[in-house]
Amino acid sequence: xxxxTVLLVPQKNLDQAKSRLTLPRARRRQLAVxxxxxxxxxxxAAGFAAVVVVLDEPDDEREVxxxxxxxxxxxxxxxxxxxxxxxxxxxTWYGPVRLAVVPADLPLVTPGLLDLSLRAAEPHARAFIADxxxxxxxxxxxxAGVALRPAYGPGSxxxxxxxxxYRIDDADLDLLRRDVDDLTDLAAANIHFRHTxxxxxxxxxxxxxxxxxxxxxxxxxxGDRGGIR
Numbered sequence: 001x002x003x004x005t006v007l008l009v010p011q012k013n014l015d016q017a018k019s020r021l022t023l024p025r026a027r028r029r030q031l032a033v034x035x036x037x038x039x040x041x042x043x044x045a046a047g048f049a050a051v052v053v054v055l056d057e058p059d060d061e062r063e064v065x066x067x068x069x070x071x072x073x074x075x076x077x078x079x080x081x082x083x084x085x086x087x088x089x090x091x092t093w094y095g096p097v098r099l100a101v102v103p104a105d106l107p108l109v110t111p112g113l114l115d116l117s118l119r120a121a122e123p124h125a126r127a128f129i130a131d132x133x134x135x136x137x138x139x140x141x142x143x144a145g146v147a148l149r150p151a152y153g154p155g156s157x158x159x160x161x162x163x164x165x166y167r168i169d170d171a172d173l174d175l176l177r178r179d180v181d182d183l184t185d186l187a188a189a190n191i192h193f194r195h196t197x198x199x200x201x202x203x204x205x206x207x208x209x210x211x212x213x214x215x216x217x218x219x220x221x222x223g224d225r226g227g228i229r
Contacts, residue, residue, distance in 0.1 A: 004144075005098040005118055006090045007048045009069075010079055011036055012104075013057040033063050036104040044068045046111035049097060053104075054086045083150040087142075096145035098122075103138060108175040117141075117173055126165040130157035132177045139176060140165070 011017070015025065017032035036053070043051045044067060051069045055061060061071040074085035087099060100118060102109065121127040121141035126149070129139040137156040142148045151159035161167055 005048055005100055006050045006052060006094055007043050007046075007114075008052050008054055008083060008086050008090065008099060008101045009036070009039055009043065009104050010054040010082060010086075010101070011056065011060065012079075014060045014063065015057070017104075032104070035107050037064065037067070038107050039102060039104050039109055040064055040067050040069050042109050042111050043102075043114060046114040048100075048114075050090070050094060052086060052090060054082050056082070079152045080150045083148060083152070087148040087150075091145075098144050099142045099148050101140040101148070101150065102176075103179055105179045106138060106176065108178050110175075113173060113176050116170070117168065117176055120168045120170050120173070121166075124166040126160075126163070127168055128157065128160045128165045129168045129173060129176055131179050132174075136179065138179055139168075 011032075014029050014032050014036075017028060023031070040051060040053060052072050053061075053064055053069050054072050054074060058071075058073045061073075064071065072086055072089055074082040074089075076082055076085055083101060090097065090099060098118075100121070102114070117129060117139050118141070121139070122143075124141070125143045125146050127139075127141045128137050130136065131138045135155055135157055137152060137160055140148065140150060140160065149163055151163060153159070157167070
Protein backbone atom coordinates (compact mmCIF):
# COMPACT_ATOMS: atom_id res chain seq x y z
CA UNK A 1 0.00 0.00 0.00
CA UNK A 2 2.86 2.41 0.67
CA UNK A 3 3.49 2.83 -3.06
CA UNK A 4 0.15 4.65 -3.35
CA THR A 5 0.69 6.81 -0.26
CA VAL A 6 2.56 10.08 0.14
CA LEU A 7 4.27 10.49 3.49
CA LEU A 8 4.56 13.92 5.10
CA VAL A 9 7.28 14.45 7.72
CA PRO A 10 7.05 17.86 9.40
CA GLN A 11 10.21 19.34 10.87
CA LYS A 12 10.38 22.36 13.14
CA ASN A 13 13.26 24.81 12.64
CA LEU A 14 16.24 22.65 13.56
CA ASP A 15 17.82 25.42 15.64
CA GLN A 16 14.71 25.40 17.84
CA ALA A 17 13.91 21.69 17.81
CA LYS A 18 13.87 19.44 20.88
CA SER A 19 13.87 22.39 23.29
CA ARG A 20 12.67 20.13 26.13
CA LEU A 21 15.92 18.18 26.04
CA THR A 22 18.25 19.56 28.70
CA LEU A 23 21.22 19.69 26.34
CA PRO A 24 23.15 22.53 24.68
CA ARG A 25 21.53 23.91 21.54
CA ALA A 26 24.19 22.47 19.22
CA ARG A 27 23.63 18.98 20.65
CA ARG A 28 19.87 19.33 20.35
CA ARG A 29 20.26 20.29 16.70
CA GLN A 30 22.57 17.32 16.05
CA LEU A 31 20.05 14.99 17.64
CA ALA A 32 17.14 16.49 15.70
CA VAL A 33 19.04 16.14 12.41
CA UNK A 34 19.98 12.54 13.20
CA UNK A 35 16.40 11.57 14.04
CA UNK A 36 15.02 13.37 10.98
CA UNK A 37 17.44 11.56 8.71
CA UNK A 38 16.65 8.20 10.36
CA UNK A 39 12.92 8.69 9.77
CA UNK A 40 13.41 9.83 6.17
CA UNK A 41 15.80 6.97 5.42
CA UNK A 42 13.28 4.42 6.69
CA UNK A 43 10.49 6.13 4.78
CA UNK A 44 12.33 6.07 1.47
CA ALA A 45 13.14 2.40 1.99
CA ALA A 46 9.46 1.68 2.62
CA GLY A 47 8.65 2.62 -0.96
CA PHE A 48 6.15 5.45 -0.57
CA ALA A 49 4.93 7.15 -3.73
CA ALA A 50 6.80 10.18 -2.38
CA VAL A 51 8.25 11.39 0.90
CA VAL A 52 7.75 15.09 1.57
CA VAL A 53 9.63 16.78 4.39
CA VAL A 54 7.69 19.84 5.54
CA LEU A 55 10.22 22.40 6.76
CA ASP A 56 9.68 25.49 8.88
CA GLU A 57 13.12 26.80 7.90
CA PRO A 58 14.05 26.57 4.18
CA ASP A 59 17.78 26.52 4.98
CA ASP A 60 17.31 23.20 6.81
CA GLU A 61 16.85 21.51 3.43
CA ARG A 62 20.64 21.17 3.22
CA GLU A 63 20.54 18.56 5.99
CA VAL A 64 18.53 16.17 3.80
CA UNK A 65 19.64 17.23 0.32
CA UNK A 66 21.30 13.86 -0.32
CA UNK A 67 18.11 11.88 0.42
CA UNK A 68 15.39 10.94 -2.05
CA UNK A 69 12.79 13.27 -0.54
CA UNK A 70 10.93 16.39 -1.62
CA UNK A 71 11.35 19.48 0.56
CA UNK A 72 8.29 21.69 0.99
CA UNK A 73 8.30 25.11 2.64
CA UNK A 74 4.69 26.05 3.42
CA UNK A 75 5.51 29.61 4.47
CA UNK A 76 2.95 29.62 7.26
CA UNK A 77 3.07 29.35 11.03
CA UNK A 78 1.97 26.40 13.12
CA UNK A 79 2.11 22.66 12.57
CA UNK A 80 -1.53 22.22 11.61
CA UNK A 81 -1.47 25.06 9.09
CA UNK A 82 1.77 23.72 7.61
CA UNK A 83 0.33 20.23 7.23
CA UNK A 84 -2.89 21.55 5.72
CA UNK A 85 -0.76 23.37 3.14
CA UNK A 86 1.27 20.21 2.54
CA UNK A 87 -1.98 18.23 2.10
CA UNK A 88 -3.09 20.63 -0.63
CA UNK A 89 0.33 20.67 -2.29
CA UNK A 90 0.69 16.87 -2.30
CA UNK A 91 -2.73 16.35 -3.85
CA THR A 92 -1.88 18.97 -6.47
CA TRP A 93 1.41 17.27 -7.34
CA TYR A 94 0.39 13.61 -7.07
CA GLY A 95 -3.40 13.51 -7.44
CA PRO A 96 -5.95 12.14 -4.92
CA VAL A 97 -3.39 9.98 -3.12
CA ARG A 98 -3.50 8.59 0.38
CA LEU A 99 -1.60 10.69 2.90
CA ALA A 100 0.21 9.76 6.08
CA VAL A 101 2.05 11.93 8.59
CA VAL A 102 4.76 10.83 11.01
CA PRO A 103 6.86 13.14 13.19
CA ALA A 104 10.60 13.54 12.69
CA ASP A 105 11.45 12.30 16.19
CA LEU A 106 10.78 8.56 15.84
CA PRO A 107 14.30 7.10 15.98
CA LEU A 108 13.06 3.48 16.12
CA VAL A 109 10.84 3.58 13.04
CA THR A 110 11.62 1.02 10.33
CA PRO A 111 10.29 0.42 6.80
CA GLY A 112 8.48 -2.66 8.10
CA LEU A 113 6.74 -0.69 10.84
CA LEU A 114 5.62 1.94 8.35
CA ASP A 115 4.24 -0.70 6.01
CA LEU A 116 2.44 -2.45 8.87
CA SER A 117 0.90 0.79 10.10
CA LEU A 118 -0.42 1.60 6.64
CA ARG A 119 -1.98 -1.84 6.28
CA ALA A 120 -3.77 -1.25 9.58
CA ALA A 121 -4.94 2.19 8.45
CA GLU A 122 -6.03 1.25 4.92
CA PRO A 123 -9.60 0.08 5.73
CA HIS A 124 -10.42 3.47 7.27
CA ALA A 125 -11.04 6.88 5.75
CA ARG A 126 -8.95 8.44 8.51
CA ALA A 127 -6.90 6.77 11.23
CA PHE A 128 -4.21 7.56 13.77
CA ILE A 129 -1.75 5.99 16.18
CA ALA A 130 -1.34 7.53 19.62
CA ASP A 131 2.02 7.93 21.32
CA UNK A 132 2.99 5.95 24.42
CA UNK A 133 1.25 8.46 26.68
CA UNK A 134 -1.97 8.04 24.65
CA UNK A 135 -2.25 11.82 24.40
CA UNK A 136 -0.16 12.66 21.33
CA UNK A 137 -0.25 11.36 17.75
CA UNK A 138 2.63 9.58 16.04
CA UNK A 139 0.83 8.67 12.80
CA UNK A 140 -2.10 10.31 11.05
CA UNK A 141 -3.62 8.77 7.91
CA UNK A 142 -6.16 9.98 5.36
CA UNK A 143 -7.45 7.90 2.48
CA ALA A 144 -7.43 8.91 -1.17
CA GLY A 145 -9.16 12.23 -1.57
CA VAL A 146 -9.95 12.48 2.15
CA ALA A 147 -8.87 15.69 3.89
CA LEU A 148 -6.08 15.19 6.40
CA ARG A 149 -7.60 17.55 9.01
CA PRO A 150 -4.56 17.65 11.32
CA ALA A 151 -5.34 18.52 14.94
CA TYR A 152 -1.89 18.41 16.51
CA GLY A 153 -1.14 20.04 19.84
CA PRO A 154 -1.91 19.05 23.45
CA GLY A 155 -4.37 16.16 23.46
CA SER A 156 -4.10 15.53 19.71
CA UNK A 157 -5.02 11.85 20.05
CA UNK A 158 -8.35 12.75 21.64
CA UNK A 159 -8.85 15.52 19.07
CA UNK A 160 -8.31 13.15 16.14
CA UNK A 161 -10.62 10.57 17.72
CA UNK A 162 -13.29 13.25 18.22
CA UNK A 163 -13.09 14.01 14.50
CA UNK A 164 -14.00 10.40 13.80
CA UNK A 165 -10.52 9.05 12.95
CA TYR A 166 -10.06 5.39 13.83
CA ARG A 167 -7.53 4.68 16.59
CA ILE A 168 -5.06 1.90 15.71
CA ASP A 169 -3.97 -0.08 18.78
CA ASP A 170 -1.93 -2.89 17.21
CA ALA A 171 0.62 -4.08 19.77
CA ASP A 172 3.10 -4.82 16.97
CA LEU A 173 3.37 -1.07 16.36
CA ASP A 174 4.71 -0.19 19.81
CA LEU A 175 8.02 1.20 18.52
CA LEU A 176 6.09 3.59 16.30
CA ARG A 177 4.67 5.17 19.46
CA ARG A 178 8.08 6.04 20.91
CA ASP A 179 8.67 9.65 19.94
CA VAL A 180 11.40 11.59 21.73
CA ASP A 181 10.41 14.67 23.71
CA ASP A 182 12.82 14.55 26.65
CA LEU A 183 15.90 12.73 27.90
CA THR A 184 13.80 9.97 29.47
CA ASP A 185 12.29 9.22 26.05
CA LEU A 186 15.77 9.29 24.54
CA ALA A 187 17.05 6.82 27.11
CA ALA A 188 14.09 4.51 26.41
CA ALA A 189 14.75 4.70 22.69
CA ASN A 190 18.40 3.92 23.31
CA ILE A 191 17.42 0.56 24.82
CA HIS A 192 15.86 -0.44 21.50
CA PHE A 193 18.40 1.29 19.31
CA ARG A 194 18.25 0.21 15.67
CA HIS A 195 19.37 2.97 13.36
CA THR A 196 21.92 4.57 11.10
CA UNK A 197 25.62 5.23 11.65
CA UNK A 198 25.06 8.98 11.78
CA UNK A 199 22.30 8.59 14.35
CA UNK A 200 24.56 6.21 16.30
CA UNK A 201 27.40 8.73 16.37
CA UNK A 202 25.09 11.40 17.77
CA UNK A 203 23.67 8.94 20.31
CA UNK A 204 27.14 8.12 21.59
CA UNK A 205 28.13 11.80 21.81
CA UNK A 206 24.93 12.65 23.65
CA UNK A 207 25.39 9.68 25.94
CA UNK A 208 28.89 10.80 26.89
CA UNK A 209 27.68 14.31 27.57
CA UNK A 210 24.65 13.21 29.57
CA UNK A 211 26.85 10.91 31.64
CA UNK A 212 29.06 13.91 32.46
CA UNK A 213 26.00 15.95 33.41
CA UNK A 214 24.83 13.16 35.69
CA UNK A 215 28.17 12.95 37.50
CA UNK A 216 27.93 16.71 38.09
CA UNK A 217 24.50 16.27 39.66
CA UNK A 218 22.36 17.51 36.78
CA UNK A 219 18.72 17.19 37.78
CA UNK A 220 16.88 15.47 34.94
CA UNK A 221 14.71 12.38 34.87
CA UNK A 222 17.13 10.54 32.60
CA GLY A 223 19.96 11.60 34.91
CA ASP A 224 18.09 9.94 37.75
CA ARG A 225 18.05 6.77 35.64
CA GLY A 226 21.82 6.85 35.28
CA GLY A 227 22.07 8.74 32.00
CA ILE A 228 22.03 7.58 28.41
CA ARG A 229 24.21 4.59 27.69
